[in-house]
Amino acid sequence: MKVLVTAKRVTDPDMKIKVKADGSGIELSGMSYKINPFDEIAIEEAIRIKEQSGGEVIVASIGGDEAQTEIRTGLAMGADRGILVKTDGDVDSDAVARVLVKLVEKERPDLVIMGKQAVDLDDNQVPQLLAGYLGWGQACFASKLQINGNTATVAREVDGGIETLEIDLPGIISADLRLNEPRYPTLPGIMKAKKKPLDTIHPADLDVDITPKVVVKGFSNPPERKGGRIVADVPELLKALKDEAGAF
Amino acid sequence: MANILLIAEDKKRELKKVTLNALTFAKQAAEKINGQVIVLAVGAGISKVAEEISAYGVSKVITAETDGLENYIAETWSAVVADVTRANDVGLVCMASTSMGKDLMPRVAATLGAGMASDVLGFDGATFTRTMWAGNAYANVEITTPIKVCTVQGTAFDTAEKAGDSPVESFMPTIPEAKTRFIGFNESVSERPDLTEASVIVSGGRGLKGSENFKLIEDLADLFGGAVGATRAAVDAGWMPNDLQVGQTGKIVASDIYFAIGLSGAIQHMAGMKNSKYIIAINKDEEAPIFEIADAGLVADLFKVLPEITNTIRKEMGK
Ligand SMILES: Cc1cc2nc3c(=O)[nH]c(=O)nc-3n(C[C@H](O)[C@H](O)[C@H](O)COP(=O)(O)OP(=O)(O)OC[C@H]3O[C@@H](n4cnc5c(N)ncnc54)[C@H](O)[C@@H]3O)c2cc1C
Ligand SMILES: Nc1ncnc2c1ncn2[C@@H]1O[C@H](COP(=O)(O)O)[C@@H](O)[C@H]1O
Numbered sequence: 001m002k003v004l005v006t007a008k009r010v011t012d013p014d015m016k017i018k019v020k021a022d023g024s025g026i027e028l029s030g031m032s033y034k035i036n037p038f039d040e041i042a043i044e045e046a047i048r049i050k051e052q053s054g055g056e057v058i059v060a061s062i063g064g065d066e067a068q069t070e071i072r073t074g075l076a077m078g079a080d081r082g083i084l085v086k087t088d089g090d091v092d093s094d095a096v097a098r099v100l101v102k103l104v105e106k107e108r109p110d111l112v113i114m115g116k117q118a119v120d121l122d123d124n125q126v127p128q129l130l131a132g133y134l135g136w137g138q139a140c141f142a143s144k145l146q147i148n149g150n151t152a153t154v155a156r157e158v159d160g161g162i163e164t165l166e167i168d169l170p171g172i173i174s175a176d177l178r179l180n181e182p183r184y185p186t187l188p189g190i191m192k193a194k195k196k197p198l199d200t201i202h203p204a205d206l207d208v209d210i211t212p213k214v215v216v217k218g219f220s221n222p223p224e225r226k227g228g229r230i231v232a233d234v235p236e237l238l239k240a241l242k243d244e245a246g247a248f
Numbered sequence: 249m250a251n252i253l254l255i256a257e258d259k260k261r262e263l264k265k266v267t268l269n270a271l272t273f274a275k276q277a278a279e280k281i282n283g284q285v286i287v288l289a290v291g292a293g294i295s296k297v298a299e300e301i302s303a304y305g306v307s308k309v310i311t312a313e314t315d316g317l318e319n320y321i322a323e324t325w326s327a328v329v330a331d332v333t334r335a336n337d338v339g340l341v342c343m344a345s346t347s348m349g350k351d352l353m354p355r356v357a358a359t360l361g362a363g364m365a366s367d368v369l370g371f372d373g374a375t376f377t378r379t380m381w382a383g384n385a386y387a388n389v390e391i392t393t394p395i396k397v398c399t400v401q402g403t404a405f406d407t408a409e410k411a412g413d414s415p416v417e418s419f420m421p422t423i424p425e426a427k428t429r430f431i432g433f434n435e436s437v438s439e440r441p442d443l444t445e446a447s448v449i450v451s452g453g454r455g456l457k458g459s460e461n462f463k464l465i466e467d468l469a470d471l472f473g474g475a476v477g478a479t480r481a482a483v484d485a486g487w488m489p490n491d492l493q494v495g496q497t498g499k500i501v502a503s504d505i506y507f508a509i510g511l512s513g514a515i516q517h518m519a520g521m522k523n524s525k526y527i528i529a530i531n532k533d534e535e536a537p538i539f540e541i542a543d544a545g546l547v548a549d550l551f552k553v554l555p556e557i558t559n560t561i562r563k564e565m566g567k
Contacts, residue, residue, distance in 0.1 A: 014515065017381045026385060093354075094363060117497065121380050123366050125354040128322065132358025137427035138322050140351050143490065153431065157490045158347040159442075160259065164431040165321075171427065177480065177497060178490060213363030217375055217388045225522055227541040230534070234553050237528070238560055240544040245505050245526040247448070247472065248565050 001055035001147070003046040004109035006100070007074050008036040009067040010120040019219045026219065035070040038115025040077075041175040044182035045145060046113050047078040053147070055110075056080050060103055062087055062096050068198060075193035076185030082198040085206070092212035093121075095203075097129035102206035104134060109170060111152070116141050116174040127174035137167040140174040250339030252278050255329060256289040256301050257348055263300040265445050269402035270344040271304060273368070276405075277340060280373035286310060286336055287414075290328050290421075292318045298416050305411025310336075312421045319430035320348060326355040328421040333360060333395065335419075342368075345399035345500075353399050363391035367500075369404040382496040382519035402444060403502035403523060436489040440475050443492065447504040448474030451494055451521070452482055455510020455531065455550055459487035464550070465509060468558045471565060477501070477521075479511045495520035510550045513538025530554065 011017060011026075012034050018027040046057045059074035061067040062085045071082035085099050104112065117124040131138035143162065144155035147169075156163045157176045167173075185193070203210045231237045241247040254274040257264045274285045284307035289298040291313065298311045312328045329352070333341055341356055343349040345367050357364040370377040375388045376398060391397075443449060450469040452462055462476070469476045478488035480495060494501055496519040506524035511517060513529070513536055521527070522541050529542035532549050539545040546553065 011381070013382070016515065017384050019385050026381070092363070094357070097358070119382065119496065122382065122496065124350050125357070125364060125366060128351060128354035129358045131322070132326065132355040138351070138355065139428065140322075141347065158351075159491055161433055161435040161489075161491065163433050166429045166431050168427040178484065213391060213393050214365060215390045215392060217390055219380075220386045220388070222379070222383060222386055225541045227527065227543055228539060228545075229543060230539065230545045230547060234546070234548075234556055234560075237530075237544055237546045237553075238557065241505075241528065241561075242564075244543065245528070247505055248561055 002109045004112045006114045007039045007070040009070045010036045023218045040182040042113040043074045075196045076189040084200045092214045093123045093125040095210040131172040137171040141176040143178045251283045253338040255343040258297045266344040266402040268407045269405040270400040271408040272405040273400045302414045306414045309416045323426040324423040330359040349399045357397040362395040363393045364397040368398045443499045446475035448472035449503040450507040451477030453479040453511025454481040
């Protein structure tokens with residue numbers, strides 16, 4: 001089975017981000033970058049499928065040259081080859097989805113697995129957009145995936161419980177946190193990854209216009225929360241609960 | 249300008265309350281662009297839900313029912329929403345940012361060739377305010393397409409009040425053959441209110457040490473008729489069901505009182521609860537980040553203090 005997975009380069013999710021004073025963007029100096037955590041889960045799932053039944057795993061990223069690092073992470077985990085669709089500046093989710101449509105048409109994967117959400121912009125849109133553009137089925141927020149020939153059974157984490165869907169292949173899956181525990185790349189894996197093929201192409205080669213439909217005009221800081229008061233003991237906590245919060 | 253289409257959501261054919269928060273957004277947006285609010289309810293047997301929402305004074309409620317719409321499937325629902333959008337001079341399609349809203353609305357956007365903003369907090373007639381980076385940045389975004397799509401963060405809007413009857417009309421949808429089939433739903437049964445609707449939430453984290461100790465959390469929550477929440481660590485450990493996870497990738501809540509017990513206050517957790525009105529933290533580590541946003545923090549071993557807290561409140565309440 002041929003599986004296409006995606007890897008977005010995102011700001012380190014555990015670093016506190018700050019809006020620039022003039023609101024023009026996010027303060028990025030000193031920032032470190034990582035592969036989107038949900039994409040690691042997607043890559044892990046694809047590699048497990050390959051380990052079980054053979055095939056190929058392709059990792060794609062849309063972004064600057066730096067995004068090669070995140071593609072190499074996927075290759076070091078065990079994916080076979082990478083594709084960087086090189087862009088300068090910001091692309092919105094819609095443009096990413098339309099680029100991916102062209103990659104899908106070119107590569108003809110049996111399955112696309114992506115993260116459910118990029119933890120920088122928190123869009124949670126690309127897998128659904130891609131499925132919509134391709135007219136394929138979608139099974140988003142997956143916590144379990146089982147391939148049965150031409151279909152897959154997917155458990156999805158939704159409000160109020162777990163839903164199970166059966167989806168025809170090829171189809172689109174988006175990974176939630178509990179789909180698996182991604183492996184760490186090993187040293188031999190990292191060495192091998194350096195020799196694996198990584199092609200760079202441009203949106204124009206794919207005949208995609210990446211003009212965004214959603215334009216960010218500016219940023220602001222969320223309202224500050226005044227907190228930080230420590231109470232001495234249980235009676236003082238109960239008093240605060242009663243007098244300040246009106247709890248009882 | 250054009251009309252605003254709000255997609256209603258139901259749970260077992262009862263209107264979900266968060267739809268009424270999204271309705272407040274829709275009404276505010278309609279004023280800004282001089283349009284009218286239309287509500288669409290999709291699904292077999294949906295007329296009861298349509299009737300419920302028709303009491304909220306909108307320009308009309310449209311029902312779309314036909315065979316094949318028994319269970320939500322993104323492919324069929326998005327086709328229906330897109331058809332209704334095109335037939336009703338709609339400029340903005342919106343829905344609450346629930347798991348269904350998140351699944352459906354981007355597909356609607358793709359079907360309509362529209363741009364979309366996720367988790368919207370406000371709209372001034374031209375730009376949408378939305379959260380990014382786990383709620384640590386607000387972005388103002390402009391959607392350049394004639395039809396715009398968004399999901400709405402329910403906690404940012406009050407529940408709409410009843411405002412008079414609205415006409416209900418039905419739309420006969422034609423639905424495409426779906427490449428996805430509904431197999432089943434494993435409901436997590438709970439007597440407690442939904443996290444997004446509770447005025448008191450008691451959340452526990454890894455500090456609880458095991459599922460059996462969540463009884464301590466539940467006892468406190470039950471005193472207030474409140475909801476129970478959990479961190480990802482507690483959910484991943486299998487102590488609590490996944491849909492009780494609060495945070496960037498779980499539920500976004502804004503309760504009147506939020507108890508954060510035995511949890512550290514990771515960025516991703518705080519993203520989901522820091523808009524609560526009054527936050528109480530109990531943690532044995534005085535350095536825990538949760539204390540930075542707590543209105544009242546107690547540095548203590550939860551196993552020592554929680555039973556005492558619960559018992560005292562119970563007595564005072566006369567329960
Ligand atoms: C992509 C991504 C998305 C994520 N999304 C979410 C999300 O939506 N929601 C979420 O919650 N997390 C999320 N996380 C995980 C998050 O980063 C943290 O790992 C998680 O929130 C930690 O949970 P915790 O606070 O229970 O555990 P810990 O950080 O381990 O904290 C446990 C706390 O309990 C305290 N403690 C221990 N024993 C006691 C005791 N006896 N009495 C009092 N206090 C005690 C400790 O001092 C400690 O502060 C996400 C992570 C990633 C990478
Ligand atoms: N620039 C990108 N490059 C590669 N994959 C992306 C990119 N943007 C989004 N994705 C994929 O789409 C998923 C959902 O992202 P989003 O809809 O932007 O929150 C992510 O987990 C990625 O797998």
